[in-house]
Amino acid sequence: MVPPSVSLPLPTAEPTMVASPSATPMPDQIIFEVRNDLGMIESDLEKIKEDNRLNPPTFIFDLGIPK
Amino acid sequence: MNKLPRVEFSSRSCLTYIMKRIFFFFVLLCLLWTLSTVTCFGQNRTSQENYQKLLQDYREYQGLIEPFNTKKSRHLTYGTVETQSEFLEESKNLISAEIKAITSYTAFVKSYLAEATQILNYRENYLYVKLDDELAFLETAKGRVESLSSLSGAGELMTDLATHYKKIVKIGYQVKAMLGVESVKKVFENVKVDKDKLNNFFSENKASSNELSAAKEKFSDLDKEINTIASLISQTEESQKKFESGDPPGLAKEIWGVLTQILVKINRVIDGYKNIVSSLK
Numbered sequence: 530m531v532p533p534s535v536s537l538p539l540p541t542a543e544p545t546m547v548a549s550p551s552a553t554p555m556p557d558q559i560i561f562e563v564r565n566d567l568g569m570i571e572s573d574l575e576k577i578k579e580d581n582r583l584n585p586p587t588f589i590f591d592l593g594i595p596k
Numbered sequence: 597m598n599k600l601p602r603v604e605f606s607s608r609s610c611l612t613y614i615m616k617r618i619f620f621f622f623v624l625l626c627l628l629w630t631l632s633t634v635t636c637f638g639q640n641r642t643s644q645e646n647y648q649k650l651l652q653d654y655r656e657y658q659g660l661i662e663p664f665n666t667k668k669s670r671h672l673t674y675g676t677v678e679t680q681s682e683f684l685e686e687s688k689n690l691i692s693a694e695i696k697a698i699t700s701y702t703a704f705v706k707s708y709l710a711e712a713t714q715i716l717n718y719r720e721n722y723l724y725v726k727l728d729d730e731l732a733f734l735e736t737a738k739g740r741v742e743s744l745s746s747l748s749g750a751g752e753l754m755t756d757l758a759t760h761y762k763k764i765v766k767i768g769y770q771v772k773a774m775l776g777v778e779s780v781k782k783v784f785e786n787v788k789v790d791k792d793k794l795n796n797f798f799s800e801n802k803a804s805s806n807e808l809s810a811a812k813e814k815f816s817d818l819d820k821e822i823n824t825i826a827s828l829i830s831q832t833e834e835s836q837k838k839f840e841s842g843d844p845p846g847l848a849k850e851i852w853g854v855l856t857q858i859l860v861k862i863n864r865v866i867d868g869y870k871n872i873v874s875s876l877k
Contacts, residue, residue: 563790564870564873573783579772580772588657589690592747592751
């Protein structure tokens with residue numbers, strides 16, 4: 530019976546430094562995001578205006594003669 | 597010589613052919629009917645196009661008021677068969693133009709609602725259903741004008757029109773108020789997202805400096821404004837519920853008054869947040 534060959538350990542690469550993703554964004558990133566958001570909110574706000582075109586026109590609903 | 601294949605026309609294949617033709621004709625009719633309905637109710641027009649049509653139709657209607665009043669005066673003065681007939685004819689013209697303009701206004705409100713709700717993700721459809729009911733009534737009313745043969749009949753039709761127009765007016769003001777409230781709510785939700793982001797920033801940033809302390813204090817002051825805005829928004833939502841029983845123009849005015857206050861406050865919060873953000877650079 531042939532004994533199972535025992536492989537030599539494979540050369541392992543040195544672990545590279547990978548920054549793990551942060552659970553929360555960096556403070557600078559938050560500030561950047563908020564600044565951008567505020568710009569967009571301001572532009573949305575400018576669009577909110579009372580539209581008087583929706584006010585209904587007036588009409589006559591009476592012939593104006595004695596019944 | 598090779599014989600050509602014989603084509604047999606059985607009565608069955610002939611019947612199938614006719615049936616296919618009838619089916620095709622029926623589908624074509626349905627399509628034409630749908631197209632005419634869509635065009636008639638102005639559903640394929642943008643709100644801007646519908647508004648232009650409303651202006652045009654309303655101008656046309658206004659142009660008929662003077663001839664209507666002239667014929668009415670003549671009829672009230674002379675009271676002859678001739679003046680009555682002339683006045684009836686002028687009344688019919690006026691009512692026709694009135695129905696046309698009201699239809700344009702209703703179509704405008706509907707298209708405006710449709711365009712706005714795409715942006716606001718407004719999912720209620722009861723206003724569309726109500727507007728469709730009114731458009732259907734107006735379509736029937738058009739036919740009634742043609743068959744009018746007396747002034748009393750014209751008066752009755754006007755009374756019916758008044759009842760339905762009251763409903764349409766209510767929807768118009770309701771749409772005006774509702775879209776304002778929904779737009780403000782959407783913007784406010786975005787402001788609250790930024791509020792949470794800044795809140796996270798302050799809770800994570802433990803460094804101490806005069807700027808940071810001042811920024812935290814300002815942020816906390818603006819929180820009070822945020823609470824006031826939330827309460828004003830609730831107020832507008834409560835006012836919206838009164839449309840079924842209240843005075844629509846008054847309610848729309850009241851709601852827009854509050855919305856204007858909210859917009860001022862949101863702008864103040866945004867300016868405050870911008871100030872905080874620039875101080876934290």
